[in-house]
Every structure is written in structure tokens, then in C-alpha cells.
Amino acid sequence: GGENIGRQIAKIKRGQHVYIGTPGRIKDLIERGILKLDRVSYFVLDEADRMCDMGFVGDIKSIASNLPAERQTLCFSATMTAQVKSIVQEFMTDPVTVSVVKNETNDHIEQTVEYFDDKDHKFQILLDHFDNPDVDKTIIFGETKHGVQRLSDNLNKKGLNTEAIHGNKSQSQRKRALAKFKSNKTDILVATDVAARGLDVPAISHVINYDEPQAYDDYVHRIGRTGRADKKGSAVTYVNSSRSQSKAKKITPELS
Incomplete structure (x- = not known):
């Protein structure tokens, strides 16, 4: 999606060996009668958990219904959620699970918690963060x-240059925001978990969990944006002081 479909149709009609696309665009091309999947040998679902989070399960099932029964299916996912397990069970026979790495945090990342009393205190802690020269x-x-959009707007009003990426942004808007972040035109990116999946930006010094992640896997994925290539990184998680520490430790066990 977001690219000229006419050029894509022309390439498909010339014949290709591999098709890579978003579920929505692939489904559209199938429904137009342009893309035929009856001779597909390999069906690959990359970032399956992200596609589930974005509501593409129906599109994935629709695409899979056009595939031949005799095929190999490969499913790649950062986390093995209930929805991903459901897809695996539906589309695969006797699947084998290969875990590349354990869901553990990087030793190069300094992890801390900041406790706040209310939303104003929380926002002030965030502003103070950017007074640090490091x-x-x-x-x-x-x-x-x-x-995410509200937080980005409020930070911009305080004179900080930020970009926001989330599900309400178009693909082109996300690309522009990421391009600015990568080229150092802005040093602050505010994002949802889904929008930041697969984000690869070198030299990120800090990750801030302004809102607590819902699960430990999300925590690991978030803070993994920093501390890469043996560089030092810092991850800070904001926790309401009214919460018991035991609840917070379920999400951030390294901080116990």
C-alpha cells in the first residue's frame, strides 16, 4: 500500500518469482484477479504478532484460502501471542518452533524506574530528562x-522537536517521521509499540517507557531499541507511585 498499484500490476503481469507485500495490498490484488497464488510453494508471514495487533488476521486468512494445500509456511514473530499461536495451528501441520534468542534484556542497557504521583508530575519528570546533557x-x-500524539504535541509546545508514529499516521507520514529521526533532524521519537516494531535506528541513547508495557515481552522489545552493537544504552520506565512494586516487577523483573 501507499505505492502506485498500476506499476505493481504491470510487474505482476510480467511474472515474478517472489511477491512481498502488506496483507491489504495482496488481498486487493487477489480480488482484482491480478495475483494468482495457486502455484505458491512458500508462504511467509513476517512480524506475525505485529500484523495481528494491527487487525490483519482476517486479511491473512483470506490470502491463505487462495494458497495450495501443498506448501511450506514459515511464521516469524517477536512474541508468541495467543493470536499468533492460533494462526500457526490453522495454517501449519506439525509445526516446529525455532527460538533464535531468549526474551532477555541486554546487559549493555542500564534499566531504571521513575515513580510519579500524577500526570503533571509524570510530564515534568519527562521534561527534566531532556535537561541531561548525556x-x-x-x-x-x-x-x-x-x-502518543498528545504527548508529542505537548513536548513540541515546550520547545522540543519531536515526531510521532502511530496507527493513525499514514505510511508516508511514518516514513517521513523516521527519516527525520534517522537523519538527526529530530532527536525525539514518540511511538506506540505496534508502530515501532522492526524499527532499526542506530545510536539511540535512551528509551523511555512513558506508559508501562502490558507484558514483559513488550518491555524487552521496547528497550531493545537501545544498547545495540555493544554500545551503552539507558531505559527508564515510569511507574505510578500508587502501584505496588510487586506489580511493576512482573513487567520489569530485572529491576527487582
């Missing part, structure tokens, strides 16, 4: 699309 490129994670 802070360079920072990703701030929020829980919701609207919350």
Missing part, C-alpha cells in the same frame, strides 16, 4: 495512538 536520541513509548 541524552541524545530518545524513543518514548506510549500506550495509545491518541496518547
Whole structure:
């Protein structure tokens, strides 16, 4: 999606060995009668958990219904959620699970917790973070699309140059935001978990969990944006002081 479909149709009609696409665009091309999948040998689902989070399960099932029964299916996922397990059970026979790495945090990442009393205190802690001269490129994670956009807008009003990426942004808007972040035109990116999946930006010094992640796997994935290539990184998680520490430790066990 987001690219000229006419050029894509022309390439398909010339014949190709491999087709790579988003579920929505592939489904569209199938429904137009342009893309035929009856001779497919390999069906690959990359970032399956992200596609489930974005609501593409129906599209994936529709695409799979056009595939031949005799094929190999490969499913790649950062986390093995219930939805991903359901897809595996439906589309695969006697599947084998290969775990590349354990869901553990990087020893190069300094992990800390900041406790806040209310939303104003929380926002002030965030502003104070950017007074630190050691802070360079920072990703701030929020829980919701609207919350991420609101936080980005509020930081911009305080004179900070930020970009936001979330599900309400078009693909072209996300690309522009990421291009600015990668080229150092902005040093602050505010993002939801889904929008930041697969994000590969070198030299991120800090990750801030402005909103707590819902699960430990999400925590590992978030803070993994920093501390790469044996470089030091810092991850800070904001936790409401009214919460019991035991609840917070379920998500951030390394901080216990």
C-alpha cells in the first residue's frame, strides 16, 4: 500500500518469482484477479504478532484460502501471542518452533524506574530528562495512538522537536517521521509499540517507557531499541507511585 498499484500490476503481469507485500495490498490484488497464488510453494508471514495487533488476521486468512494445500509456511514473530499461536495451528501441520534468542534484556542497557504521583508530575519528570546533557536520541513509548500524539504535541509546545508514529499516521507520514529521526533532524521519537516494531535506528541513547508495557515481552522489545552493537544504552520506565512494586516487577523483573 501507499505505492502506485498500476506499476505493481504491470510487474505482476510480467511474472515474478517472489511477491512481498502488506496483507491489504495482496488481498486487493487477489480480488482484482491480478495475483494468482495457486502455484505458491512458500508462504511467509513476517512480524506475525505485529500484523495481528494491527487487525490483519482476517486479511491473512483470506490470502491463505487462495494458497495450495501443498506448501511450506514459515511464521516469524517477536512474541508468541495467543493470536499468533492460533494462526500457526490453522495454517501449519506439525509445526516446529525455532527460538533464535531468549526474551532477555541486554546487559549493555542500564534499566531504571521513575515513580510519579500524577500526570503533571509524570510530564515534568519527562521534561527534566531532556535537561541531561548525556541524552541524545530518545524513543518514548506510549500506550495509545491518541496518547502518543498528545504527548508529542505537548513536548513540541515546550520547545522540543519531536515526531510521532502511530496507527493513525499514514505510511508516508511514518516514513517521513523516521527519516527525520534517522537523519538527526529530530532527536525525539514518540511511538506506540505496534508502530515501532522492526524499527532499526542506530545510536539511540535512551528509551523511555512513558506508559508501562502490558507484558514483559513488550518491555524487552521496547528497550531493545537501545544498547545495540555493544554500545551503552539507558531505559527508564515510569511507574505510578500508587502501584505496588510487586506489580511493576512482573513487567520489569530485572529491576527487582
